[in-house]
Structures are given as structure tokens and as C-alpha cells.
Amino acid sequence: MEQTWLYISVAASLLSIGAAIYLFFWVKRQDPGTERAQEVASWIREGAQTYLKRLYLTLAFVAVILGFIIAVVFSFDLAEVASGTVSIAPGNGIKMALAFVGGAVCSAIAGYMGMAVAVEANVRTATAANESLNKAFRLSFYAGSVMGLAMVGLAVIGMSGIYLLTGNPDIILGFSFGASALALLAKAGGGIYTKTADIAADLVGKVEVGIPEDDPRNPAVVADNVGDNVGDVAGMGADIFDSYVASTVAVMLLGASAASLSSKYVVLPLILCTLGIFASLLGIQFVRVGKNGKPGPALNFGTIITTVFFSVLVLALVLLADINIGILWATLTGLITGVIIGFTSDYFTSEERKPVLETARVSGSGAAMNIITGFSYGLVSIVPSVIGIAVATLLSYFLADASGLPGIYGIGISAVGMLSISGMIVSADAYGPIVDNARGIAEMSGMDAKVIETTDTLDAAGNTAKAITKGFSISAAALTVLALFAAYAEVVTAAGVEVNMSLRDPIVVAGVFLGAMTPPLFSALTMLSVTHNAFDMIEEIRRQFREDPGILAGTSKPDYATCVGLAAQGALSSLILPAFLAVGLPLLIGFVLGPNALGGFLGGSIFTGVIFALLMANSGGLWDNAKKYIETGQFGGPGSDAHKASVVGDTVGDPFKDTAGPSLNTLITVMSLVSSLFAPIIAAFHIF
């Protein structure tokens, strides 16, 4: 039966990829708009392609080196090496290395497709907005679906294919590591790129010389719009791709290591992904707005109906395929927790709730009050999500346990269940930056006020949809790393070493301390890169204004390309240290302090990783909306002291929510994966 299921998975992924390709060409067939609009769009497209080309070239270089190391290391039979004899089976090493490269390539293709469709879709959305909101909405949502569908399709075909060919979930670990390593660099690099450009463009443009946002006289405006594509679209796509694959492989490993489970439970996570693809393909059909309909509720309705479809499919699976009912409970726990966390974290960033209102109110007393208040509410916002994650952990564990499944397998299934509908989730999420960019192009190419208004409405809907998305991604990431954490322990145990992760053991405690400091350090490195690079770009923008007064007068065209190049160069060179942290530090801890310390290290990184990710995402969103609220005319409105203070908060929040925060999930995933991958070697060789 497993064989049949795997073929169905492959078929479903091909269907999903096919749909993505179809929609891609559908988008390309739409009206690309006026010549001026196309020119502006072409600057953005070229800038984005230049950056991605450089990024992928760098990544290819890294992938080849890491792939080579993996090929060599895994050619040895590690158990034998540890016991003194050495035998070599190059086949395993090559399989592992190919899987690693395959993961990286699939993740890159998904990100590239998302980016490619986004740069085509934004100008077309702006053009369509001139006609009707309805048409513009459909175009931008279908463009978003290209990445959503491509991503799940590539992930599932990769994993199913490997399992069909090798029958060994360990090899899929290599695939997952490839996907996550690429995601981390794409996400962190994109986050640094986008905020470097954004902050520099705003500080010189809006604050110093007083030109509006997205004004084509600003030399950094193209880099800023490129940033939206590479950071928000391509980066986000790679990010969810990575959680999606990691949770699946973690559960496959847990299924394979549990003696009490039959072999179908190894394949089960892939089956859930497949059902999720069907549910997403169906759910996407339901995302429509009428003539004067609201796009926000349409997106949310799509997510909810997909969730319902998926739950029904899982129920059917349980009934028809003789699957333990605990699978359904765990899946439902995951889905419901995701929705609840989404809505509670929405409270902290909503313009109608106390946190944003209070932050806006105190802004009248200066930027410091705005920062302290926003940061404090960001800290409070950790609470409901952490409670939600704790409850989901316990519920999925004990519900699975009560149904006769290993509890930890239940935790993993709740993560997989949540992520199974990623096709829909990513579609709704990728929609946001596309309409945001459409607005930028409309502004830069001097389109009607009506177009700006329509794209604003579409943009607001994107922000609402993000609430659920964010809840899903945070809770799924937390549950995924908990499952990976358990998988790590299983791998070490399988290597014949007793794992002790008791907090009463000082070496575990030391590991937890070191792990707990890693996410804050990683955040700091990426944010310092942003300020450092933004500082260079500010100098460049000032230089251009100084040397050619025609730019501000609107008579000469600024040198966009230099700013694009500066942002790209800065982002890529900033990745070295964070990359070392993610891959090198776990190995260092493991080889020096041993597998128990490494277990503690992973645990510590999960705890603070989740907390800092929540803090940064929510306080960043809160500052953003406090500014927007004041811009509606409250507390003095635009230009008031309160507004100036809120702009400071918003600028601080930018690298919080778009650079440091979103990379943390991927950081802890990469660290968990590299640990699991190298666990057998660490179990055999470590100093203490």
C-alpha cells in the first residue's frame, strides 16, 4: 500500500506543479500596462534577477562544498569507524550529497518561480486595478498561488521520489538540510537586502529631503521595490518550504524509529502533505470577490475552507485506510492551535486594539515612549502564543498517547497537519508583497489616484490575511523543531549512545545556556548588517543628490543600479557569520561537549528562538500599525510630533519584523537538522 500512496503523492505533486506553471503563463498573458509602467517594472525585475543570480551563485558555491563534505563523511560506515574498523560505501555518501543538493535546488526553484511571477504580476496588478478591484485581486492572488503550488509540489515530489528510490528516510534528512540551508541564506539575505534599501530610502527620501514614499526621484526606490520581491516573496517561499520539508522528515524518522508502528506510519506524513495539496487546489477555487466584495474576508475564507476540506480528507483517510484515530486528533490540534494563535497575535498588531492605540497615544510624548511601549507590548505578545504552543504540545502528545501512538509522533503530526495546507497559506501570503509592489509601481509610473486607492485596499487585505498565516507559521515552526528535537534524540539513541537531556546535568544546562544565546546573537548580526549597509547606502543617496541637483528637480534619472548593487553586495557579504553560527556552532558544541550538551543546545535555541521570533514579528507589526493609525489623522495626524515619533518606531520595527524575526524559525530548523544529520558521528567522536 505504501508504494501506491507514494505514486499518488508523486501524481499530486505533478498536478500542483502543473497548475503553478499554468497560472504563471496565465499571469504573463494579462495586460502588462503602459510603456512607462513596463519600464518601471523592468527596473525592478532586472534588479531582482541580478540579486537572485548573485545569491544563487553564492549558494551554489556553498552547496557544492557542503555537498562534497557530506559525500565524503557519509561514505564511511560510522558505527564501524567508531569501533576501530573502517569500511567505505561511497554510494551512501553520494546519495546523501545528491539529496542535499536536490533539496537546495528545489527550494531555489520554488523561490525563483515565486519571484519571477511576482515581478510580472505587480505591474499587471497595477494595470488591472485601473479596471476593477475584482480583476486586480484575482490576478495578484493567482500570482501568489504560483509560488504556493510550486513549493508544495516540488517538496512532495522530492521527498516521495527519494523515498521511492532509496526507502531510507535518513536520505530525506539530507534533502531537508539542503532546503533549510538555502532557506536560511535566502531569508536572512533577503531580509537584510530589503530593509537596507527600505530604511535608507526612507531616511534620506522622506525625512531629509521630504519626498514621498516610492518617489522615482529617490535613487534607492528601485532597490526598495526589489527588496520586497527578494525578501518577502522569494525569502518567504524558501522559508515555508523548509518548515514543510523538515516537519515531514522529522515525523518520518520518528515513525521509522518507533518499534510499535507499522511501516505505513513512516509514509503517513507524505500522505498528509498529499491530502493538503488536494485541499489547497480545491480551496484556491473559493477565493473570489464580487464586484464590491472585500478581499480580506475572501482570503480568510479560502484558508478556512481549505482547513475544512483537509480535515474531512484526514477523517476519510483514518476511516478508510485503517489509520489510528490519534492522527486525526493530532492534526486537528495543530490546525486549531494555528488559528487561535493567529487571532491572538492579531490582537497585538490590530489598529483597533489597546496595544497599537496605546503606543500611538504615547507617541505624542516622543519617540522614546513609542519605543518602550511598543517593545513592552511585543514582550507581552509572547504570552498567548507560548501558552498555545505549550498546550498544543501537551494535547497532541497525550491525545496520540491515549490512542496508542507514541506521543512524540503525535506532536510531529500536529506540525505536519498544520503545514499540509501550506499551498493555500503561501498563496495568501505571497499575495501581500505583490499588491504592495503594484502600489509602488503605480506611484512611480504616475498612475491614477484611483489605482493607488484600489491597491491600498488590496494591500490592507494582505495584512489581515497575514494574521492567520503568521499564527500557522509560528506554531508550525515551534512544533516542527520539537519534532526534530525528538528525532535528534532518536538518531543519537540509534547510534548506540544513551541520551540524557536532564536539566539536572550541568553539561546539558551549559548546552541550553549556549543554545539560548544563539537566536539573540543571530538577530543582532543580521540587524547590525542592516544598519551598517543602510549607512553606506544613505551616503550613496546623499552623494547622488549632491552631485546631480537635477535628480531632485526631476530632470535627470537617478542611478538606481548602484543602489541595487550596494544592497545586494552588502546582504551577501553579511551572510558569512550567520551561516557559520547556524551550521558550525552546533557541530562545535557537539564535537566538544558531546551529544547531551548538543541536545541541551538545541532545546535552548528553540526556547529563545520562538520567543524572539514572536517578540520581533509582533512589535514590528505593532509599530507599523501605530504609525498607520496616526496617519489616519489621530493624535495630530501626519506631520505631527506623534507622527514623527511613530516613524522612528516603524523604522526600528522594520529589521525586527522583516530581517531578524523571520529568519529565526529557519535558524533553529537548520541547527536541528545539521545536528540530526551529524548525530551518529558526534555520538562516536566528541571530546568531553
Added chain:
Amino acid sequence: MEQTWLYISVAASLLSIGAAIYLFFWVKRQDPGTERAQEVASWIREGAQTYLKRLYLTLAFVAVILGFIIAVVFSFDLAEVASGTVSIAPGNGIKMALAFVGGAVCSAIAGYMGMAVAVEANVRTATAANESLNKAFRLSFYAGSVMGLAMVGLAVIGMSGIYLLTGNPDIILGFSFGASALALLAKAGGGIYTKTADIAADLVGKVEVGIPEDDPRNPAVVADNVGDNVGDVAGMGADIFDSYVASTVAVMLLGASAASLSSKYVVLPLILCTLGIFASLLGIQFVRVGKNGKPGPALNFGTIITTVFFSVLVLALVLLADINIGILWATLTGLITGVIIGFTSDYFTSEERKPVLETARVSGSGAAMNIITGFSYGLVSIVPSVIGIAVATLLSYFLADASGLPGIYGIGISAVGMLSISGMIVSADAYGPIVDNARGIAEMSGMDAKVIETTDTLDAAGNTAKAITKGFSISAAALTVLALFAAYAEVVTAAGVEVNMSLRDPIVVAGVFLGAMTPPLFSALTMLSVTHNAFDMIEEIRRQFREDPGILAGTSKPDYATCVGLAAQGALSSLILPAFLAVGLPLLIGFVLGPNALGGFLGGSIFTGVIFALLMANSGGLWDNAKKYIETGQFGGPGSDAHKASVVGDTVGDPFKDTAGPSLNTLITVMSLVSSLFAPIIAAFHIF
């Protein structure tokens, strides 16, 4: 022998208290200065006394209620209650309740003495500064010593007395809980008070109406100076009192529970405290400056010579009293780590190092860049201290273990060793706010420019001395809570329940998540209180300026008392929720999720507690010094855009470093103590 040792401890504490009283009256005998200066000082004194009176009244109320609960609960024999039969021994309950109240009272007296001498010493220091730096330094340092010596004396006499009378370290746990509960409220309340007044005074005074700091026309200026006394002096005194007692009692408990240790190892921590008192009394004699000497090095020299004396005394103890050599290694590990952590964290706040310089440099591009950069370096500053704590944990554990002592006992000893020299550490630390206040009084009473200059020099020395102090207090607190954490496990085990704190157990993981969110939440609550209360006080200051234009003209006296009252009222009513968190949440977790989850909870709170305490202390100090650096004329100097941006950073840093950060150590101590105290009951009664 133990009996003899305890008598020596009592004698040493009486000596220490006697020295404190002698110095107190010595300070009082010094020249109180001009009538104008005395008048200004009297406002501050009255304000401080009013606040402390209200605070202690509130605390007395809380102490009576908690004491009553403790008396009732501990009158039962819990092992019997759990097994179904009930017998009552009211004597135990009353002893425990008395110890609890005694701890609170001793801590209050130490804080009160520190505050009482500070408000006398500040005006006298200002007056002495008119004469010579040398004289002013001696006066303020001896005033600081009053609190240092009173504190260690009261702590040791309390603990030795209880052990002499009852022979039961569990009762000392009650004493420690009393001290910590009071410390938490004093620290958090004082921190809220001082920053409410500081921020409000600055925002209206300096920013809105443009009068200098400490200008007597500002209605909040007295509240601001009162805040320095209640927050920095009384609060800090209570804080170190609490770590000092908690580490001692934790090690006594660990000594009592280790079957392999003879009874003298139960008393040993008290002996180390006693040796520390002797070392401090000696060391204080060496803190002198010549006519043109530098006060900073003088303070550091005092600390270092005390450390050396203490190490020699411990060596002598080990050799003469047949004590395991591991005690010496653990003590030295603690002391050396404290010094190293102090100097590395100094790097992040020093005006000559990259973090401060870089933060100052980017300030030219606005407040947001200042905030992001300072916050990021604050995150990086976590790293060396966390590595130091991890190394100290492992070293003291394995050195003790290698010497034949229980490893965890070694960790505790390293904390006790570090804190033993608290008499000297607190003296050097309390000196800072006294000279800071002296400067304020000099300004407000219109003293010579020379006085201001001298007090500025003294003030800078205080900041340098803080580096070592801070290193000691952070690392000592971390090691103390680790020892308390181990003691908790011992208490639960003694209650006949197997403790499992493995990170592979989902209930432990859920506990860690919940514990990890508590320090951020606590920080947020105290900081939101600051902005909330500051907002009210800003309104009050504006009202006074509006209704009586004579205030700004300098013809009428502002209404200082209303501002003092507002700050006091606000601070006290803000304590309710944080207090519940500290005491109620661990009990809630314990009784609902059981002792394993509570163990995880304590662990989680320690990890993020240490990390947030470091982040907040260091980024706050960094922003403060970046502003000061710009004020020396760099990057545009005072009045420039860079300066304005740095003022925002400094204001954000204020509640970071003086409100939220310093309370976190105490928070995790209180949570650990309440858990250990109630552990036998929780072990017997919990839902899951």
C-alpha cells in the same frame, strides 16, 4: 566545631553592623552645608521617607498575609497529609512564618539604613566637594559602606541565628523567601518610581521647555532625585541581600541533602560569608585617594584587594579546618568568572569601544538607527557573559567532583564565594547614586561650578566601578539560581517523588516554555508601568507650568510634593501583577502540571531571565554612554541631530537598565524559592 563557627559568624556580623552604625553617625557629623543646600536635601529626604514608609506599609501588609499562610500550611506534617492521616505541629509553622517575616524585616532594615545614610550623605558630599575631591570621595564611599556592612551583617546574623536556634536549614529557606519577596517589590517598585520621575522630568524639562537637568524650576526634579535614592540605593541593597541569602541557603540545603558530606559542609557557606565579612572590613580600609588621585582605580583596588584577602582566608580555612580543597577551586572559579564577566561586559558600555562609538556614529542618521544599533549590541553582549556562566558552571561542577565533592555543591559554592565579598561590592556600588545625588543637590542649590566638576569626576568613577560589580551580580545570580534549582530537585526528591527534568518529556518542555516567557512578561509589565505613570506625571508637570507661569520664571516654587506622591502611588499600585507572577505563577504551574513541569518552568525562567537581564542592563548602559560621548562634542555634539537621537536611545535605555533589567535576578530567585518552599506540598498534591 560547627557550633563554634556559628558563634564566630554571629560575632562577625555584630562587628559588621557595629561598623555600619559607627560610619552612619560619622557621616551625620560631617558639615551639612549651606542653608539652601540643606533645604534642597530636606525635600529629597522627606520624599524618600514618604515613599519608603508607604512601601514598607504595603509590604508589611503582604508579609503578614503570606506569613499567616505559611504558618498555617507548615503546621501540617505534609508527608502524613499526603498519605491520608493528618497531624498538626503548629511549632514548625510558626517558626517558618517568623523566619519569613524576619527575612523581610532584615532586608527592609538594610535598605532603610542605606537610604537613610544616602540622603544625609549626598548634601554633605556636595559640601565636601567644595573643599576637596579627596574628602568628598571618602565621605561618599563610607556612606556607601554603611549599607554594604549593614547588609552582610544582618544577613549573616539572621541565618546563623536561625540555624543556632533550630538546626534546620529548611527554616532558613523561609528567611530567604522573606528577604527575596521584599527585595523584589522594593527593586521593582523603586525601579518604576525612579524612571517614572526621570523620564517625565526629562521629557518636559529638557525637551519641551528647554531647562537643564536638575533645574529646581522643574516640578519633578525632587521626585527624580528621590528616585535615585529609593531605586538605586535601597532597591539595590535589598537586591544583593536577597542573592546573598539565597545562595547561602541553597548550598546549606544541598549540603544537608548530600549523604556523602559531613555536617560541617552544611555550615560551610555561612563560614565563607563570615570570612567575606572580615575581608570586606579589611578591604574597605584600602579604598583611599591621594590629593589628586583617581577615585575609579581606588574603588577597583578595594574590590581586588578584598578578593585577594578573601581567597587567602579560604585557603587558610581549607588547610586548617580539614575542608575539601574543591571548595577553594569552586570559590576561585566564581571570583575569577565574576571579574572576567565584569570586564567583558564593560566592553559593551565603554565610551572607548566599538559598540558605544558605532551607536554614537549612526545617531546622525536618526533615532531609529541609534535604537537598532544599540539594541543589537545589547543582544551581542549576552554572548561573553553566557559563555562565562556556562564555563563557570562546568568548571565548578567538575573541579568539585574531581575533589570528591558533589558537583552541584561546587556550583553553589562558586556563587557563595563570589557573593561573600558583597560587603565591599555593595559599598562600591552604593557610592554611585550618592555622588550622583550630590551633583543634583549642588545643581539645585546653585553651588559653584567647581563642585559640579568634582562631583562629575566622582560620578564617572562610580560608573567604572560598576563594571566589576555588575559582572559579580549577574554571574552570582545565575549560579545562585542554578544552585536553588538543584535544591528544588533535592527537596522534591526528599518528599519521596522521583524528579524527571528531561527535555524529552513534553510536560517538562511545556514547563520550560512557560518559564521562559515569564521574565519577558515581567519586564514588559514593569516598563509599561513606567510609561503609563510617566505619562500621568508629564500631564501634571505641564499643568503646573501652564497654571503658574511664575514657576518657569523662577519666581514661584513648584509643587514638588504632588509629583513625589504621583510617582509613589503609581509605583506601588503597579506592583500587584508582577508580584502575582512571581509568587502565584510557580504555584499555579506546580499544582496544575506537577513538580516536573515546575522544574522545567524554573529552568526556563533562569535561561531567559539571565539573557534579558544582560540585554537590558548592557543596552541601557550603552545608550547612556553613547549620549554622553556625543555630549563631549563628537558627531556634532550637544544640540545636534545625533545628540537628539542619542537622547531617545538613552530614554529607552532608562527603564531597560534601571527598572526591568535589575528586577529579573530577583524575580527568578523568588520563583525558585517559592517553588522549593512549597515543593513538598506540590509533590503531594497536583492535578496532572
